[in-house]
Amino acid sequence: MKISNTLTQAFGLLLPLSAAVQAKEYSRSEVCQPNHPFKPLPGSQARTRTCHVANHGDGRDDSANVLSALKQCNNGGKVVFDADKKYTIGKALDMTFLKHVDLEIQGHVQFSDDTDYWQENSFKQIFQNATTFFQIGGEDVNVYGEGTLDGNGQVWYDLYAEDPLILRPILVGIVGLNGGTIGPLNLRYSPQWYQFVANSSNVLFDGIDISGYSSSENEAKNTDGWDLYRSTNVVIQNSVINNGDDCVSFKPNVTDILVQNLHCNGSHGISVGSLGQYPGEVDIVQNVLVYNISMFNASDGARIKVWPGGSAAMSTDLQGGGGSGLVKNITYDGMTIDNVDYAIEVTQCYGQKNLTLCNEFPSKLAIEDIVFKNFKGVTSGKRDPDVGMIVCSSPDVCSNIKASNIDVVSPDGDDQFTCTNVSLL
Template sequence: MPYEVNKALKLCSHCTTELTNAVQGKCSSAHKSKTRPVPAPRQPPPLPPEQNYPKAIFHVTEYGAVADGETDSTSAFLKAWEAACDYTGSSTFFIPEGKFLLGPITFSGPCYKNQSPDVQIRGTLLAVPDLSAYPADDWIVFDNLQGFNLIGDPDEPTLDGQGGLDAWKQESCVQSANCNRLITSLKLYRVSNGTISDITVRNSKAFHVSFNNCDQMEMFNVNIKAPGDSPNTDGIHVHESSNINIVAAAIGVGDDCVSIGPGSFNISVSDIRCGPGHGISVGSLGKYKNEADVVGVLVRNCTMSNTQNGVRVKTLPGSSASTASNFTFEDIVMINVSNPIIIDQEYCPSGSCQDSGPSRVKISNMNFKNIRGTYNTPTGVSLFCSSGVPCENIHLADINMQFIKRETRDQGHFSVMGVVHGLEILTSSF
């Protein structure tokens, strides 16, 4: 009997095991049947295509500007600019025909998608004459813009600085190193990848056009006019800028037609008609401490008529150390010019440089080629180099200039002062 009981128990145990396994199998199957694969996350719906907004034109008159030459339209111009700058498509800031009076104004970026509106000027902009209206030294400023394009009307006086005796009588700016309220008419500041064309700028209170901290800019078909005796009225000034191309301009002013200041790199000036004025100059350099170098200047195919200088490099005595190198002046015509070719490292317009010591601006690799015409002072070529840092590698080739003899038998000649290392003169007559 014990055997049967044990056998029964074993059978029962076997059944229990099978039952348990069966139940577990069913549960496992049931559990497996309820398991679903984790679905992949849904992809977000595609963004709708960006709308192609039509190009919009923002007329300053629609924002309150009045073309009577008397009503101050500064506020209206700013409102129109802000609307054009914020527009979510291509835009044009448009100034129609007529005369618009403007006080100091800054057209600031960045604009939508970092792209500047185009600027079209068909009328005449008149600067407020009163110097006390200008808190800074600029009239019209375009600031922090990419892809900037300004086009004017070459047959109209586009920008009139309304300079006159009140602005130009500041003889202290010639006699002193400190000048205040010298108002530049058009300033491009931190502007890149753009063009300026077909504009006329006249009678600025000081500089007519300046490029400051700009890159990849071209200016062409420009007329700049001011009386020959209006001081400090440079035509175009370049400062701390690179890759600037100035082409096809007629400039007659009371100072440099084109001046290239410290920190300029790869500057090209071509097809310029200069006169009256002080010629085309690099400098003055060395006025301030720690000035950046000037490297790579090309001046070609220009005509100087009745100017005080032709092509010039000028530095101040006692300057901090810097370099001016790799300049080429070529294919230039001089007509009755006073100083056709001049390097002046003793430039001192304020008259207070006598005890400053020699200039520390290092001038090197200067090329003067195919320069011809007439001059009216005894010296055709003047190299006034620093006694502290010699000029190096000065090359003159194919210079053919004639001294206009007035009531004197003095012959034109070549003048050298300071120290020059590596002077070469080829096939030249002056």
């Protein structure tokens, strides 16, 4: 099989995933290199029949054809979106009934630009007003093929500039999936986050190519590569992300996560959080390894962001603070940066610019057992002379934070860190 030139150039390797998935059986854990998942990923059963999705090819909605093919080939089959064909999706697709099935996307799948319909009918998820065009769930589901999912984002970028309270759909919704492989795939022009993974386990993302910028003066905003929520034992690897927000974000109640071999450009870094946004909620992120990352033209490299104990406002459509929880056993090992504002940023004052108020109402969420090691590169100089910042709202909620072999300087050669209420080991 072939892989995109971008991925091949970035990593100098081929990802034999499609071929593996088409074989009688394959092991997800074996393709996780060089590090292995926190827990073994379940294998994928053989697929014994194939269904092809019919398309109109003239912009009419193909949603019914997709559901028909899935129902025919569910439980042991493969559903193919043929190469050189364009499919239009104009209806929200609930695909949480899938079991032992592959979706081989070779063609171009584009979601319609009917913003009124999608705001009314996209799937309302349970975190930060997240909505999705579709949701895939079930057991042993693989989505691959090197084709394209296109969110038709430009109309949304322009609409959001007029009204920041609109509900912009997320391009890919993985909701309630146990055992699955996503990729290789090309993801383009998402209205908001590219991928939302919720209430899922044992999922591998391998060979995802993300890109999509605005062609107008209205930026494509909040285009996170991945947002993980209430999920465990997820692997994200061998992917290229060109976006305008977090490359990967670990939202509340995420455990046993491996992220490796990523090329991130234009992002806000690989982020734990934001956490502690909602009073009365307990947010936990624990056991995360982030390994071998290239980070370019970003606000941050490694980032942990926690809301303070009192209320704060990040923007018109993002406020919070006062939640409790724990961030524990997080390791960032191996990151090369170029033109990044902060190589490392840890804050318990997320959304609160007034540090006096942040210290008066310290975070209720503890951060402990954090490791940053083997960083190298040059910052943007925007925070000169600092190359990093670790700001805790109280020493009582920050402990055992270690940094070693940090070879990062600003363009002027400075290498300072700002540290507040924490002893950096």
